[in-house]
Structure formats: C-alpha cells, structure tokens
Amino acid sequence: MISYQSFEAWWWPYVFIAIAGWLATDIWRWLGVLIGNRLKQDSAALTWVRSVATALLAAVIAKLVLYPVGELQNVPVSVRLVAVAAGFAAFLISGKRIWVGIAVALGLLAGGQFLTGALIDAG
C-alpha cells in the first residue's frame, strides 16, 4: 500500500497531505453547504442539525480533557477534571464571562501540575 514514505520525490508528501488532509475535510464542508442551503431559519430541521453539531463539539471537548495529546498526558486526569469543572462553575457564577472560566481552569491546572510535581519529588 502506498504511504507517506512511499516516494522520494519532494512533492509526494504534499500530494499525500492534499488527499488525506484537504480532500478528507473539505468534502464535508461542501456537503454542509449543499444541506445548509436547503435549511430554513427557525425550522425544526435546523434546530436538529444545530443540536447534532453542538453534541459533536461537546464530545470533542470531553475527549480533549479525558484523552489528551502531548504534554497534557502527564497531568493526572483528576487534576484536569477538577480544573475544567471549577473553571466552568466560575464562568457561570461570573455571569458567563469566558475569560474568568479560562483563568480559573488554567490556574488550577498549573497549581495541580506544581503539586503533583512536588509530590513526585518528595517520593
């Protein structure tokens, strides 16, 4: 099977990215335009489509917190969950101020990282 490493030519990785990246994402955007063109504002169908889009995004959020990539994997899952929950609570209490939620969540994450680091050092 042909893969990213299959050909030495300089242009091959770009073709690979264009097919597996650009085409694989933009076909859905184009389909979305064709469907969206038929949806009327304030219709039940649009409410359903919007609900599906929102639930999809919520699932992405949950996965980013529970199964992260990169450096975040080294932070305990309990710290991540407490930080995001407290951040969301602060966001609601502050009258839906987004920056308050982010500040609280990031502050707790940094504090949690610092504490777990200190605990590991103390053995």
Place this chain on the structure above:
Amino acid sequence: MTVHQGGGATYWFLKGARGIASLPAIILMSAFVGFCGFAVEAGVPLGETVFMTGMIWALPAKVLLVGSILAGVSLPAAFLTVALSSIRLMPMVAALIPEIRTQKTPTWLLLLLSHFVAITAYVFTMERIRNVPYEHRVSFFAGFGMTVTTANIILVAVIYSTVANLPAMVAGALFFLTPVYFLTSIWASTRDRAGHIAMVVGLALGPLFHQVAPEFDILYAGVVGGTLAFIIDRVWKGGART
C-alpha cells in the same frame, strides 16, 4: 438598494478581519503554537506543516493526520481516519449557512468560503452574527475566516524553528486552553434550550461511546446526543403548553 448604517461590504469585511484581536482568535493561535510543537516533534518539515495549516485548517484533523504519518499508515487508511473525524464539519457548516446567506448569495461563493469553517470560526460567527445586517454577513464571515487562516499560516511558519524549546508547563496549558475555551464559549453563544441539552448530553456520551466504539465515538455522540436533545426539547415544549 437599501442603505444601512455602518457602511458597505468592505466595512463589514474589515470588521470581521478585526476579529483577529478577539479572544477566540488569540486562543486558536495559542493552540496552533501547541500543534506546531507537535509537528516538529513528529518530524514533519516546515513546508509541509505550513501547507497542512492552510489546506486542512481544522485543528483536530491535522493532529490526526500527523499521527497517521508518524504511524506510517497507508494513504487510504489516513484518508479514512481524517475523513471520519471531520464529518462533524458537515452539520457545523449546515447550521452556519442559513445564518449568513441571503437569497442572492451564489452557492460557489459559499462552497469557497466553507473552507474557513472550523470550530473557532463557527463559535465566533454564531456569537456575533446577530449584530451584522443580513446582506453583509457573508462579508463579515469572509473577513474573519480569511484573516485568521492567513495569520495562523504565518504564525506556524515563523515559530517553527523556535517552538521546540517550549517549557512543559506552558505546553500543557496550551493544550488545555482549547477545551476550556470551547466549553465556555459554546455555552455562552448557544441561544436555544435544545443546544444546552445537546451540550450536556454530548459531554456524557463522548467518553461513553469512546469505550464502545473508539473509531466513531464523536460521530455517534453527535448524532445520538443531538437527536436526544432535540426530542427532549420538543417534549419539554409540548409539556409546557398543556
């Protein structure tokens, strides 16, 4: 032609472009710093990383593509992985289009502009579009989408050589910023009850379906959770009326 207060298409395009200085755009740029670090770590060269940023644009799809390249999978397998994870773009675009188009907007223009739809552009536009007159909404979206995409292409090209030296704590915070920002901003920009129910159900179903069907978890959580939220909202409305 009706004359509106606050200028024409150029004015609204620039107003959208000014969204580059907004919280969503700044957070997205921080997330791109994180992605760039990931690409460097994976050994993807500068030219290809920049190309990916412009051509794919959606961040999760790029992370998956770099993962596929790292794993050395075949072209069809990489295509399928990225395509399956990107189905979510379809309902997002379908929900956005009725908000920004008018009867006169040509379909080819919407097809072209749809490339700039990703989670950040969706959230930004849904939050602010109500304050933009109908005939200028496409210009407003184009201004934001094109500016933010171009800015991130430049950002990735500029930081590529220095990003590897990021401290671990900063890198962790950059990856955490995205979910917290999405959670709060989508909640704040959701106007209907069905949307709030969908959010809660989706948060619960995402990890649940991840245990059952990790390949399709996002898709299942979206369709099942969104439909469930839609039905709950209908029943709730019906109950209130009687």
